[in-house]
Amino acid sequence: MSEALILTPQQIKRKKAAGEPIEPGEDELIRQHTITVLVENSIGSLIRVINMFAARGFNIESITVGPTDDLTVSRMHIVTTGNQRIIAQILRQLSRLVDTIEVEDLTGINFVERELCLVKVQYTPQSRAEIMDVNTVFRGKVVDITPNAFTFELTGPTPKIDAFINMMRPHQIMEVARSGRVAMQRNHFPD
């Protein structure tokens, strides 16, 4: 109504900070982030973290959890998406939970990320060689074999896993199990 369509400098600043589009039709800056969270090792704290995502409408693309060298502490890896404002909110809401000990956004810093995947594929005498070739290229391991199916184990970054599954798709994939991603910041070289 009375609101001018032209944004004030302050409004533009706010939108930029949030990663929201400034001009109508402009794309929103949504990125995928890998967040690692150290939490108290209890079922309650795991649920609390997941519940926070659900209750506040945040995305979870992948989530993994496991104990660390300190058995009272678990490490969670959460892959989520959102604009800058949403990611900042996720980090703050996570830190605010009583059970979270440390929250870190790995995206933007140098980190290693890996996923493990098990794929069961049917083979025929005709397709067997081709399937094994693909597996060799991806440096997968055969962990089980029957007269009509292989089970492969593959680790690597998520795009590699995706590519492997895509290559297997023309053959008969019977089952896929993916672990979700784990990640760790790379250590700095000492000066």
Next chain:
Amino acid sequence: MRYDTHTKVHPVGPAGDALPTPSTEIVATRQRVSGAEVFLRSLQAEGVTVVFGHPGGAVIKVYDEMARIDPDFLHVLVRHEQGGTHAAEGYAKATGKVGTVLVTSGPGATNTVTGIADAYMDSVPIVVFTGQVPTGLIGNDAFQECDAVGVTRSITKHSYLVRDVNDLARTVKEAYHIARTGRPGPVLVDLPKDVLLDTAPFRYPESVSIRGYSVPRMGRPDKVARAARMIAESKRPVFYVGGGAINSGASEKLREIAQRARIPVTTTLHGLGAFPEDDPLSLRMLGMHGTWWANQAIQHCDTIIAVGARFDDRVTGKLDSWAPHASVIHIEIDQSCISKNVFADCAILGDAKAVLEQLDPLIQRKDTDAWLAEIDAWRQECPLIYDVDEKLRAQYVIECLRNKTGGDAVVLTDVGQHQMWTAQYFRFLHPRTHITSGGLGTMGFGMPASMGAAFGLREAGSDRPVVCISGDGGFVMNAQELSVAAAHKLPIKIAVINNRFLGMVRQWQELFHAERYSHTDLSDTNPDFVRLAEACNCVGLRATNNEEAVNIIDEAWKVDDRPVVMDFQVAKEEMVFPMVPAGAATGDMITKRIVPNSFV
């Protein structure tokens, strides 16, 4: 809030002193005692002086030990667990201490849910102890079983299920610590029956150590310096003050800074009382039903200094067009509130009072005369007014209550039109004198909360009157607590602003839904409030015109040994103005009735 690790350590009493006098505060026993006793002794060691509760099977041992250990233990037997949680909130808000609730498992626990959600939204420190079926039966759909921790997970600051009696005392200590410190909030502790029956030596821990929980206090000095520079450079600054300022006791420091630098102050609903509303610098409340001039000041200011406020949608309206020229300084104890809704150009994480104390020496006198004159013009342009005629109006009743008390009263409201009129017309002067359900907007909050506040004031030896302003809709929702307040001889003044309608919904129906008053007429279902009061051993009074209103208020103030319910039968067509329609821009405030009123 303070990082409170202070606990008194008393010498261990000789074994066998199972029946101490009520004043004895025991922090450890050598012999094994029941979990229920551990629990009660923990409350005593924590300094809990009143518990709002309701017994049941799962907590029967606690009630048994209560009668055995300390028959004078102040347990207020509420008539519905929801009333108990609101009473604990009223107590906490009025005193600044932590409110305590004790209920049984299953329905006892679920009945507290609304109060817990209310406390979560409004940052009220309460600890709710719920009974639970024995640990061996958890998950078996046992009688009166409910996963209380699960149900309340997203509405508590933290929660515990105690599985071992040896963890009980520590858990109680942690629960109070978490509820009280940082941004306060509700904590739930679930107590399985077998844990309460099991035995252990009692030892109340001296301090709390929770590695994932830290409480911000001082602001980062560089940020504080930056905020001071922004304030110095601003031409049109505004303080925007929320309930956090009251929680941290920052009112006095705020007043000093605002008055020295001549910066106008607007408050949120929960911020009312943080800054005296009779001060010329006060812009009163902002937001949906705030004043025209406060909202205009926000829309035209160049710097907002937000203190303990969270930029709620009832404050900002349409976010994109709110305060379009303002740089934002945000002093906030809860990191998740920073840049959640409005980007903070300078965010200072810390306790409001501590940060204002840091800021204080850096703030110089400012010349804001031109800015204040501009605001004054808005003040003249659209003052808060209502029709004065032969009809009794809610606003008039509220002004009468204000005149009677001179503003020196603790006022609690329910939710709806009367709540907004109280915020607009009462002119609050002191912190902790305005208590309401803001975030959750819980009808039925006012009456039980006023009971809790009255217990708090009685305990503190304060003679400030407790005034509950309610509507006819919300009052009925927890009216069962009237007889409890009467039994404890609490002289609460309850004003029922009775328009025989769910007034706020009716207002929206009139303004936005073509005057279809769908299911908001209460005239057929309202009780006779005078007779209801009398049936609950309270005094009931009724006023239908201005003169009677003044008279019954005088009469009510003569009663000092029980609650008084004043039924003010007011005009039903009255609406709350000014108003920013939900989702509209703050600049598009409706200042008066725009739709012809079919009732007049």
